[in-house]
Amino acid sequence: MKNTILQVERLQTEFTNDKKKVKVLHGVNFHIKKGEVLGLVGESGCGKSLTSLSIMRLFKGTTARISDGEILFQKNKEEEIDLTNIPEEEMRMLRGKQIAMIFQEPMTSLNPVMKIGEQLTEPICLHLGYGKKKARTHAINMLENVGIPRADEVINEYPHQLSGGMRQRVMIAMAMSCNPQLLIADEPTTALDVTIQAQILDLMRQLQQDQNMSMLLITHDLGVVAEMCDRVVVMYAGKVIEEASVLDLFESPKHPYTKGLIASVPKIGNLKEKLSSIKGRVPTPENMPEGCKFAPRCEEAMPICFQKEPATKAFKGNRHCSCWLYDDEMRDVSV
Amino acid sequence: MSNPILEVKGLRKSFQISNGMFRKQKFLNAVNGISFSVSEGKTFSIVGESGCGKSTTGRLISRLITPTEGEVWINGEEISRKKESELANVRKEVQMVFQDPYASLNPRMKVRDIIAEPLEIHTKLTKKEQNSLISEMMEIVGLSDYQAGLYAHEFSGGQRQRIGIARALIMKPKLIVADEPVSALDVSVQSQILNLLKELQKELKLTYLFISHDLSVVEHISDSIGVMYLGEIVESGSREMIFSEPQHPYTKALLSSVPIPDPKLKRDRIILKGDLPSPVNPPTGCKFHTRCPEAMDICKTVEPSLVYNKKMERMVSCHLQQETTDSNYIQI
Structure with a gap:
């Protein structure tokens, strides 16, 4: 695992609301390689930003708490540390030095x-x-x-x-x-005009390549993902549901949620009378459905989807997807 | 061409931005002499970056603010000089849908009362008659009857935008001014609202003035487009023509800045330098020359006029155009 700079394993983060615990991240798994730009996409409310805040442990003033899982960070050649259990003092020395972050609203x-x-x-x-x-x-x-x-x-x-x-x-x-070795950019261009967005994306790509820095780019804009990222992680309702290289993801999305997301973006030069969309909305953390969390919105849902949660399966080309549709297609190992 | 529902001629709005007896008076020309017309059942979109005057244009047309100069004709009636007391009829025919569905709905009102408000103001219908109209309208925009008794905060962003659309449609207006109606929504919901707007337009023969910064959304919904830069329309024409062969360097740059969700697509981007200049102190000559990759000497001093390019079927204001294919231009 020398090539990996950050490995997030079974990450669970919860809030305490009126003494009731509300779990928002339900075991997030992904990794970022050295010099790689990893995109993290999903609708609002699916846990993208909380994932980045969990990595940075920026919980001050909230009731958020990491309840389970590991965030392994390759601090230098020899040393790998778990960000979930180092003391706050050490975390402070890491923030801004080894891991830096930029936010959506610069003001x-x-x-x-x-x-x-x-x-x-x-x-x-x-x-x-x-x-x-x-x-x-x-x-x-x-x-x-x-x-x-x-x-x-x-x-x-x-x-x-x-x-x-x-x-x-x-x-x-x-x-x-x-x-820094790792830059976390949470919707860095969402508040900007398109011509300025183009400038900033260009700058970020250039700096990232010059320094061979790793980057976690959080965005809801699939156009930005296509232009910037090497690999993409798709999140839904506090879990990673698909992971693939950017080319594979756009060419042959596996999860019905990913398919729906890609299809609902209006594309310039590709006019359709009616845009496709995903019915319903992301469930709130208090009202998570049984089984696959996407099942109530899924066009291809089967009876089993409403009962049991699908496991994450590995596919050819270093892809992962959790969906019952691919149960018999299982290639290598169940992760 | 059928009758224009909306016709705008030389519309101008300047805001005074410095007060005080001894200070020099400064003006900001938010909208600086724009003209266009929209026929019944069509969509005209205004695109541009923040600060280009597109929202001000929308507010002028719905007379939320009064123009400094120019004319606004709605369904054959000139409204720009009307007094507030004479505007009641206009208000019935022009309705707005706003960007932020969180800020544009009163949190203390039930959905029924939000949608009923225009009826209260403009009609003398009984509660019963109102309620039947409201449930009909809620069904049209895809909300259920039981939701009429809920408050706005109990809805998601997309549903709230449906409430805003229901409120705008309840008076059966001719023209809808939609100011960034889908910008605050997730893509999956954005497409639902865009589809709804298109369906409603077909069914109810609505005319839209659609204001947006998002070119991919604009391409999807418009019949014709006006590109604005610092208070002026720099290029306008049919959707097909503008998107397939943009002529103004600003339109070209805008189009090439939009990230396209296709990782295999490699293209040469035009990346504009610098920021939008301050509208208080706009550049001389062509206002775009400070950022234009193709600027010439003349652009710094002489302001180009918006002229009709017959061959390219559009209006463009650019010296480059006038010089190269002069014979094709008829000055309007």
């Missing part, structure tokens, strides 16, 4: 009353041990790397003086400043 994730420069140099001083002056030079370099014009002036400005696209560039500069 709410930057401090509005701190100058860009102060916010940028904070992690640099903390993690790299630079002095103020050196950190400032490094920060200006980083801003230039992400394509911000007049970087030496911007560093003295406040976030509200920048446009949405520029703020997201600052967030990226901040995330990249300590040269």
Whole structure:
């Protein structure tokens, strides 16, 4: 497993609501290889963001808690650590240094009353041990790397003086400043206009390739997935239901949910009188159906789907899918 | 061509953005002289990035705000100068559907009362008559009768948007102004609402003004399209023509920026440099020249006019067009 930077195993995260425990992640399994861009897709409410917050353990101020599972992170060549049970102090030193994160809304994730420069140099001083002056030079370099014009002036400005696209560039500069091994990007371009989205995606791809960094890209936009990712994990109702390389996933989706998602995207140059859609909605964590959680919305559901949950099966080409449709097609091993 | 339900001529809206006795007055031209018309039963879409004036256009047409200049004709009636007291009739014929189904429905009202509100204002129907109209409308948009007694928070985003559509349709309007109606929804739900809008249009002969930033959605729903940039329409024409052969460099760039869900597709993208300039202080000449990959010297000083390109069947405002195929242009 030397080639894997992050391995998430049976991850379960729950909230406590009025003393009642509500499980939101029901055993999430996936891994990210070194230098790979892994896409995490699904509708809102299926647990994508909670998965990323669980990896970073960003639970402060909520009742969320990891109740089971492992998150194995390859810290360096020799050492592999389990992020679910290291002390908070060690986790703090990891955040921003080895694992960095960018969020959807760049305005709410930057401090509005701190100058860009102060916010940028904070992690640099903390993690790299630079002095103020050196950190400032490094920060200006980083801003230039992400394509911000007049970087030496911007560093003295406040976030509200920048446009949405520029703020997201600052967030990226901040995330990249300590040269992380893994970047988690949670809907990084959703709040941006298409022309700005194209700029930011281009920048992220370039930085990722230059540094051979691993990336977990969380998005609901299948177009972004097709352009950015090497491999894709599809989540539904707190579980991974399909995993495949980006080419396989779009060419021959296996799970009916994946098929439905791909079919419901309107494609430019491919007009249809009627778009297909998935009926119903993602179940809430309090009202999870029995059996396969997608069964009530599934066009191909069989009686067994409403009774028992399907196991995850491995297929040729390093693919995984959990669906009863493929029960007799089982190739290698049941994972 | 049948009668235009909506005709807009030279529409302009400027907002004063600085107050105070001694400060210099500044104006923001949100919409800067746009013209188009939409025939009955058709969909005209306005696309553009945030800040291009597309939402302001929608609000001007439904007279939520008053234009600074220009005319808005709805079903043969000029409404831009009407007083609030004379607008009641217009309000019946033009209804809006908003982007955020969470913010546009009153959380303290039951669904029945939300849909009934236009009836309360515009008609003198009894409760019983109202209720039968409401259940009919709820069925049309795909909601069940029993849901009339629930509150908006008990519904999902897609269902809420259905409630918003039911409220807009209850007065049997001619024109629906839909401002980003599917942007807040997941793709699987987005397609349900788009299908619903298309079906309703066929059944009820509705005319849509569809405002969106999402080109793939726009292609799916429109008959014709206007591309806006900093308050102006830079290119407009039929859907087929705009999507198959975009002429304005901005339209080309917009189209090529849309991520396409096909990993095998390798294409040369046009990536625009920089951000949208501030509309308070727009660039001289062609407003797009600061970001245009094909800008020439003339673009910096002379503003191109929107002219009709007969060969390409559309209106374009770009110096590049005028220079190369001059003979095909008729200035309007």
